[in-house]
Amino acid sequence: MAARYIISIIILQSLLVFTSCTPSKKITYFQNAQDSDLRQVLATIEAPIQKNDILNIVVSSLSPEEDVKYNRIDNTTKGYLVNNDGTIQLPKLGNVMAEGLTKKQLTEKITSIILEKKELLNPIVEIRQLNFEVTVLGEVTNPSVITVPSEKISLVKALGLAGDITIYGKRDNILLIREEEGKRITRHLDINSADFLNSEYYYLKPNDVVYVEPGKAKIATISRSKELLPYIFSGISVLILVLDRVIK
Numbered sequence: 100m101a102a103r104y105i106i107s108i109i110i111l112q113s114l115l116v117f118t119s120c121t122p123s124k125k126i127t128y129f130q131n132a133q134d135s136d137l138r139q140v141l142a143t144i145e146a147p148i149q150k151n152d153i154l155n156i157v158v159s160s161l162s163p164e165e166d167v168k169y170n171r172i173d174n175t176t177k178g179y180l181v182n183n184d185g186t187i188q189l190p191k192l193g194n195v196m197a198e199g200l201t202k203k204q205l206t207e208k209i210t211s212i213i214l215e216k217k218e219l220l221n222p223i224v225e226i227r228q229l230n231f232e233v234t235v236l237g238e239v240t241n242p243s244v245i246t247v248p249s250e251k252i253s254l255v256k257a258l259g260l261a262g263d264i265t266i267y268g269k270r271d272n273i274l275l276i277r278e279e280e281g282k283r284i285t286r287h288l289d290i291n292s293a294d295f296l297n298s299e300y301y302y303l304k305p306n307d308v309v310y311v312e313p314g315k316a317k318i319a320t321i322s323r324s325k326e327l328l329p330y331i332f333s334g335i336s337v338l339i340l341v342l343d344r345v346i347k
Contacts, residue, residue, distance in 0.1 A: 235261035237311035238268030
């Protein structure tokens with residue numbers, strides 16, 4: 100009985116090793132990367148505000164009693180929605196155009212409007228995006244929608260949070276889907292290449308979708324496994340019967 104069990108395990112392990120062999124070159128990130136200064140990647144361009152973004156905006160100054168006029172009192176509602184016309188509605192200030200501006204530009208715009216009213220001394224405007232999410236799908240361990248509280252995430256980190264690309268995923272042809280200015284754009288990225296470290300797509304933007312396509316190896320493995328499994332199990336059954344007679 101023990102001999103039958105051991106031989107069955109050996110056969111199955113051999114099958115798994117055979118079907119999962121993948122050249123290491125295909126799964127190595129940033130091949131031939133050299134030590135270098137990557138300031139151009141770190142200085143990323145801030146994504147512009149879009150319709151349906153949700154912004155948390157807080158105004159403060161040296162006059163706390165006046166600050167309340169510029170802040171939402173209702174604590175049950177979090178954030179300001181960017182409406183279909185591209186505006187947000189702020190207490191005291193009314194409708195302010197936000198679409199197409201970066202957070203820095205909107206901060207400067209709101210600050211300028213407040214200063215014109217001459218009611219607050221040294222106003223400070225803080226803006227955070229509450230709905231910064233990216234989606235990672237396809238040949239990763241845990242396909243998921245990732246919330247980004249820090250408002251900054253690289254493609255590599257997003258893949259890591261999704262459990263990394265499986266051994267079958269295409270690392271040299273990752274699809275990035277992004278919406279900008281009402282248009283949907285697609286880019287195919289190669290993270291096997293060291294050049295990706297300098298790519299403008301190294302960092303993701305809100306609502307980006309990353310899709311990792313399965314490689315030919317997985318498709319071939321699945322097809323091959325479906326074809327071979329009946330024969331393998333038949334062979335194992337015959338081997339067990341033979342062992343049964345020999346042992347007896």
